[in-house]
Amino acid sequence: MPIQWFPGHMAKARRQVQEKLKLVDFVIELVDARAPFASENPMLKQILNQKPKMRVLMKKDLADPKVTQAFIDHFNASGERAISVDVNQKEDIKKVVETAKIMAHDKMERMRRKGIKPRPARAMIIGIPNVGKSTLINRLANKKIAKTGDRPGVTTSQQWIKVKKDFELLDTPGILWPKFEDEVIGYRLACLGTIKDQILHMDDLAVFLLRYLKEHYPHVLMERYQIEDIDQDVVPLFDHVGRLRGAIASGNQVDYDKTAELIIRDYRSGKLGLISLERPEDASL
Numbered sequence: 001m002p003i004q005w006f007p008g009h010m011a012k013a014r015r016q017v018q019e020k021l022k023l024v025d026f027v028i029e030l031v032d033a034r035a036p037f038a039s040e041n042p043m044l045k046q047i048l049n050q051k052p053k054m055r056v057l058m059k060k061d062l063a064d065p066k067v068t069q070a071f072i073d074h075f076n077a078s079g080e081r082a083i084s085v086d087v088n089q090k091e092d093i094k095k096v097v098e099t100a101k102i103m104a105h106d107k108m109e110r111m112r113r114k115g116i117k118p119r120p121a122r123a124m125i126i127g128i129p130n131v132g133k134s135t136l137i138n139r140l141a142n143k144k145i146a147k148t149g150d151r152p153g154v155t156t157s158q159q160w161i162k163v164k165k166d167f168e169l170l171d172t173p174g175i176l177w178p179k180f181e182d183e184v185i186g187y188r189l190a191c192l193g194t195i196k197d198q199i200l201h202m203d204d205l206a207v208f209l210l211r212y213l214k215e216h217y218p219h220v221l222m223e224r225y226q227i228e229d230i231d232q233d234v235v236p237l238f239d240h241v242g243r244l245r246g247a248i249a250s251g252n253q254v255d256y257d258k259t260a261e262l263i264i265r266d267y268r269s270g271k272l273g274l275i276s277l278e279r280p281e282d283a284s285l
């Protein structure tokens with residue numbers, strides 16, 4: 001369930017993450033592969049304090065593979081370690097471990113150079129709600145230990161998971177809020193299901209999504225909703241979808257709420273296929 005962030009919540013979450021950060025040598029930031037910028041943690045850069053970070057683009061099985069690759073290239077080109085992951089692929093979990101191992105070894109090498117006896121490097125997972133933190137921790141731990149679902153207020157004593165003797169992972173993730181400043185970012189997060197549906201008007205959201213799909217994935221729209229002429233305004237397209245799917249209110253009017261809901265549901269459930277909501281060119285937003 002997405003959680004609602006209030007200023008008090010935000011301050012507390014930030015404090016908790018800052019406390020945990022003191023315990024680790026590097027950070028694994030999870031973002032959603034479909035919108036890596038919108039799903040970043042706006043506060044993380046400030047509180048990271050030079051700590052190395054690897055970025056994991058989660059849910060790559062729902063994103064457009066070409067766009068995901070472009071993002072990986074984009075992040076790597078700026079000197080970051082970034083990988084993409086489908087949590088259900090063993091290979092991808094291995095990739096997380098391999099990349100984290102490199103980061104751990106960097107740290108241990110630094111200890112050695114300083115004349116300190118190296119200990120296993122420590123890491124924590126950070127991300128916005130619903131990005132896949134608990135699922136990834138469970139996979140890395142190879143058993144069910146992290147609770148799924150978000151409990152930002154609950155802190156238990158810290159436990160470390162030894163990941164194949166190579167590094168140690170904090171058993172509870174750091175949770176930070178997503179970006180809210182920009183309307184478009186809000187829409188993207190809402191499409192992913194990160195933001196509570198009540199916050200935005202569903203028909204505005206559906207129109208946003210239709211307009212985006214029309215621009216970037218016209219064939220997906222045409223196929224899924226039997227559209228012959230895609231060069232129409234989104235309002236008649238929206239109407240068309242409503243009629244096609246039988247979302248009709250009294251007086252033979254299209255039921256806008258129902259239509260909006262079914263378009264958004266189609267996207268979230270992956271029925272529209274592999275679709276990314278951002279591309280690297282959107283970095284300036």
Ligand SMILES: Nc1nc2c(ncn2[C@@H]2O[C@H](COP(=O)(O)OP(=O)(O)O)[C@@H](O)[C@H]2O)c(=O)[nH]1
Binds near residue numbers: 129
């Ligand atoms: N398709 C897909 N779903 C994922 C992936 N990782 C996590 N999920 C799903 O995303 C939802 C939220 O995951 P959860 O681990 O509870 O997120 P958290 O709030 O960050 O701890 C769950 O329904 C997971 O099954 C992934 O790589 N691919």
Ligand SMILES: [Mg+2]
Binds near residue numbers: 133134135148
């Ligand atoms: Mg969780």
